[in-house]
Amino acid sequence: MSNDILLQARDIKKSYYVGTPNELEILHGIDLDIKRGEFVSIVGQSGSGKSTLMNILGILDRQTSGKYILDGVDISKAPNKALSSLRNKHIGFVFQTYNLIARTDAIANVEMPMLYAGISEKKRRARAIELLEMVGMGERMHHTPDELSGGQKQRVAIARAMANDPDIILADEPTGALDSKTGRLVMDIFHELHEKQGKTIVLITHSNELAAETPRIITISDGNIISEKINDKEGVA
């Protein structure tokens, strides 16, 4: 595990309805460093601001103030156009609701980030097959999302997140919609990606149980980081 800092957030604040009487500050100044190769969980109750934080870390949303540097790029100064390329090459998303593209088979879903990265069709296909086999979906590559179970969809989504070999995987409640058994399967894939491929993973969850599996646990409440813990005993993979 190298020590270089992949993601650096300084005094991140996020407000809604800025400039109106009912301005609402969700994040009150988050400071956070995540090193390359870390597996971090961000835990908090719903409404704690953890999803807002993830959206900012994933450059889906811009912070109201503060500084966010991802892999040496200052996001607050980057133009809109550069953001899509940053998301494409540096970040892999795994959503609670999978967000696979409907009516499009698994392999095409996995190919999508590579398509936007301008990778040739042949290479895309080969990489998508490789990734789907890695998550155990090699058999169902040509099924569309509505022909897949929740766990299968999430595995396709993980394969998709890995498509451009991103620096960081942001997983927002990835097991939230799954039963414990399939949830376990998905968590195992994350552990494997972390341990075998050294991927940096940020897991956002409300479950202390899941968070306990990760080496570093950050607890967030009411828009502030209230505790941070290094887990000596790693998960039960």
Add this chain to the structure above:
Amino acid sequence: MIKENCKLAIISIKANKMRAFLTMLGIIIGVCAVIAIMTVGNSMTADVKKQLESYGVQNITVYMNPIDYNAELSEADYQAMALKPETLHKLSEKFDGRISAISVEAQAGSGTVIKDSNKANVDINGVSAGYFKANNIKLINGNTFTEFDYSQGKNTAIVSNKFVEQLYGENFKPENLLGNEIEVNVNDEYMHLTVIGIYEFKQEGSMMRGNNKNISTTMYIPLKNAWNFTHDELIFDATVVAAEGEDAAALSTEIKEYLTTLLSSSLGDKFMVDAYSNQSMIEENTKTMNQMTMAISMIAAIALIVGGIGVMNIMTVSITERTREIGTRKALGAPDSMVMLQFISEAIIICLIGGVIGIVLGLVLGNVAVHFMGYTPHISFASIYLSVGFSMAIGVFFGYSPAKHAANMNPIDALRYE
């Protein structure tokens, strides 16, 4: 990238076949209307042009006109406006070698010929020597009138093969009629004419194609004979045939100038000489017909624009429906330009498919209409290219604003959209 976008668009269209079809319907109807109208218009123009050309591109019509179109004309005025035979004679001498024929005709009314139980209707036309050349009428049997026939007003006639068929049936050889006398009833006055020639009847395509069997054909008699019959010897117009290689339009101007000078005393300030070539009439006619076709096509194009608005409507709905998909794509790193391209491609493909269906339907409809109107189908390829281009342009134009809206969505707002 374009290929990928087309694939995505086709997937999306396939997923909503009915909706896509309803959207296309506007384009289909619009393109179909434009193509059908242009096909009919072009066929009509081509046919009329061909018909006019068959009257001879070298023909120049010469006549006199009152300068004031609304003037009440007296009997004496009509006398003054008639062309005198000596005028035509001088004309042919003046332009000797540049004119190959001068033709004058006079209607002598309509009549019927009865043979046993068969009946044939004829329009009787008195003609001068130049007529057959000017009107490009070829005899299949016998001869045209002789100088003697013309000068003496002999009771001879030239009839069509159709006329022979109507009277004697299909198996009768037309040449067997040559030299025989026929009796023509014109309003219960009888003409006794000897058939000396038979010309080939040509069916003229027209909207008012009557019953083929009882169709009235033209019977030709010497001009003088017609005059004797109608007791009217006024010539109101003459057809001058310009010699081969002669510029008919230029010659018509010269003829007009010559006759204006020649007839200056009788023209006074009341009448004028007019001479126009068939060629310029054909050109004018073609121009007018094209303008008409264009004008009607423009009206049909309104349907296309309405169809385009339908496409815009559907694209807006489709984008709202797929807001989360757009959010996901953006999260995966789709640049704004790609999102835009995807939806514009979809609009273009819908319009193109609609356009192609419209072209096929329009061609079928146009050709069926042309067939029933009795014209020769004449497909306008320009209109096809135009329609394809136009439907693509509609796709881009009406797809742009919804696509732009999709491209500009904030990824997180799109992802959260319920």
